[in-house]
Amino acid sequence: MKSAVVVKNLSKSYKDFTLGDISLSIPQGSIFGLVGENGAGKSTFINAILGIINSSYDTLQYFGKDFEQNQKEIKEEIAVIFDQTHFDLEFTPKLVSGFMKYVYKTWDNGKFENYLLNFNLPKDKKLKEFSRGMKMKFEFAVALSHDTKLLILDEATSGLDPIFRDEILDILRDYSEDEEHTVIMSSHITSDLDKIADYVAFINHGKLVFIRDYDEIQENFGIVTCGLNTLQALSPEDVVAYRKDDYSYKVLINNKHEIRKVFKDLVIENASLEDLMLYAVKGEKLV
Numbered sequence: 001m002k003s004a005v006v007v008k009n010l011s012k013s014y015k016d017f018t019l020g021d022i023s024l025s026i027p028q029g030s031i032f033g034l035v036g037e038n039g040a041g042k043s044t045f046i047n048a049i050l051g052i053i054n055s056s057y058d059t060l061q062y063f064g065k066d067f068e069q070n071q072k073e074i075k076e077e078i079a080v081i082f083d084q085t086h087f088d089l090e091f092t093p094k095l096v097s098g099f100m101k102y103v104y105k106t107w108d109n110g111k112f113e114n115y116l117l118n119f120n121l122p123k124d125k126k127l128k129e130f131s132r133g134m135k136m137k138f139e140f141a142v143a144l145s146h147d148t149k150l151l152i153l154d155e156a157t158s159g160l161d162p163i164f165r166d167e168i169l170d171i172l173r174d175y176s177e178d179e180e181h182t183v184i185m186s187s188h189i190t191s192d193l194d195k196i197a198d199y200v201a202f203i204n205h206g207k208l209v210f211i212r213d214y215d216e217i218q219e220n221f222g223i224v225t226c227g228l229n230t231l232q233a234l235s236p237e238d239v240v241a242y243r244k245d246d247y248s249y250k251v252l253i254n255n256k257h258e259i260r261k262v263f264k265d266l267v268i269e270n271a272s273l274e275d276l277m278l279y280a281v282k283g284e285k286l287v
């Protein structure tokens, strides 16, 4: 499988925070989610891989090419959307459409006009008169109107209403469908990632806690509610972590088919991304 991005041993330290030794490889054609609490280091990671902030690393490659040596070419192939617009708020969409062809070789004005129409964005209104959601829609219109291989979204969907978020999820699905285009998406809204992510990386306090293949989560992980006897009868290898409720235990398991064969009466619910994060941080290990 080809990688869109390869990062080895990336670190960044601020006075009170360290993003430590992150290594990961993002498969081309995938939607790769980045989750973590406020202040976990998601934006620091994104800014570091984009060279917006200085960081140290052994390897940083995009599409098999070294980032430092090919920065200009690589940046042509990436679109980034942050949680706010980066355009001057005095600009109108019409003005932006006039100069983007000088910024990106592959800028497609027809596509841009179509997105403005579909997203209900006025062409002649200044960005300062746009609502937060409209500004984000505008950013999506710009990002999607030139030919890119990688779309990086840093909390870009957080300011959007559920209906437009859903529309964007469809657009991202279409974008990555051909196995060529990759999306990296950090979001607090884990249910959005539950809907579209192929892989998810969980960062906590600057450390990479896990990377999981989403199919593997759905296939193998589950939540069991049981008593102490059942908890103790489970094999520690099958138990990721457990949490005690008032009268029972909730157990995150990673081998639901095998467990179902042995414990025929157990009810096993699907595990969401939020469950995986919660149990990784707050769960206890079975030893």
Ligand SMILES: Nc1ncnc2c1ncn2[C@@H]1O[C@H](COP(=O)(O)OP(=O)(O)OP(=O)(O)O)[C@@H](O)[C@H]1O
Binding pocket: 014, 015, 016, 017, 036, 037, 038, 039, 040, 041, 042, 043, 044, 045, 155
């Ligand atoms: N320029 C800076 N100088 C000092 N510390 C910084 C700077 N930028 C970020 N930090 C610190 O780095 C830590 C990680 O911040 P970061 O913005 O990467 O988190 P995040 O996971 O993106 O959070 P959120 O979900 O709230 O956006 C925080 O403790 C933050 O205070």
